[in-house]
Amino acid sequence: MAKEKEEAVFKGTRDGLLIILDDRREFRSVLDKLKAKLEAARGFFQGAQVIVDVGGRRLSGKQKKALEKLINSQAGLKLKGFSSGERTAADQVSGEEEGRVDVTTAAEQPQEPAPAPEAPLSPWPHSKLSSLPTLFLTRNLRCGQRVNFAGHVLVLGDVNPGSEIVAEGNVTVLGTLRGLVHAGAAGDQEAFVAAYRLEPSQLRIGGVFTRAPDEDGLRTGREPEVARVRDGNVVIEKSAVNPALSLVHRAE
Structure with a gap:
């Protein structure tokens, strides 16, 4: 029946x-x-x-x-x-068990094709994206002041002798860097240190460090410079930034 x-x-x-x-x-x-x-x-x-x-x-x-x-x-x-x-x-549904629910799940239903994602903006040549945060300092660092940050550090000013910056990422100084600086403090030897005038008392990237050059070795140029690790040594290169286009303009 x-x-x-x-x-x-x-x-x-x-x-x-x-x-x-x-x-x-x-x-x-x-x-x-x-x-x-x-x-x-x-x-x-x-x-x-x-x-x-x-x-x-x-x-x-x-x-x-x-x-x-x-x-x-x-x-x-x-x-x-x-x-x-x-x-x-x-x-004409008949004879179904009491309480049965006949439901097509969302996974079984035909899905509209998802729109193609927009192509991400291409990074500049020889650059890479970083997930680290960036700390912006809009002042000079005086003797005795210390910055320790788990990311990149950007200083809009000078880093004076006796001051110190330790960063897990890169350190960029839009001014003169004469204090102690340690980039890639968590061991990243691809980090860099850049400054308008790069004259640190001590510079360290990852586990590689160097001391300040002798007086005779001080650079007198006015072009921005970048310190990186090459073949296990810290080397200082001229920045590709055109000084005439630099964000830093010093009044003589």
Whole structure:
């Protein structure tokens, strides 16, 4: 003997949730069963748009309002409308187990192709992106002052003798660097130290350090310079920055 059809059956569609109501049962019985099923599945259909298929039943205005109130009272559900008329064989659901919910998951539904991501901006040649933060100092560092930062350090000013900068990333000084500086303090030997005038008392990159040059070896040029590690030694190179375009302009 075949089981009777359920008063209310849930079906997942690409348009949302379809609720199929038995049009041969008394409306109050169908409404009570629908309420019990919605309560049991609370939260399962979060955010779903609902269409109610009433079959061949002609709903009165009062019955429509009762269904709308019931569905919209459930958290996350919104009644989209009603449908009626002849059902297909697939919609003539019968003999389903009590409480069964036939839902197509989001993973099973056809997905719109995701838009192609925009191409990222290309970095400048010979450069690389860094995830380290940057500390901006808009003042001079005086004797006795010390900066220790887990990232890059940029100083808009001078680093005077007796001051110290220790950074896990790069150190850039838009001024004169005469204090002690340690870039790549966490062991990064690809870090660099750059300054408008590079005259440190001691300079260290990663685990490689060098002391200040003798007086005769002091550089007198006015071009920005960059200190890097090459073949296990700290070397100082002229910066590719054109001094005429430098952000630092000193009044004589």
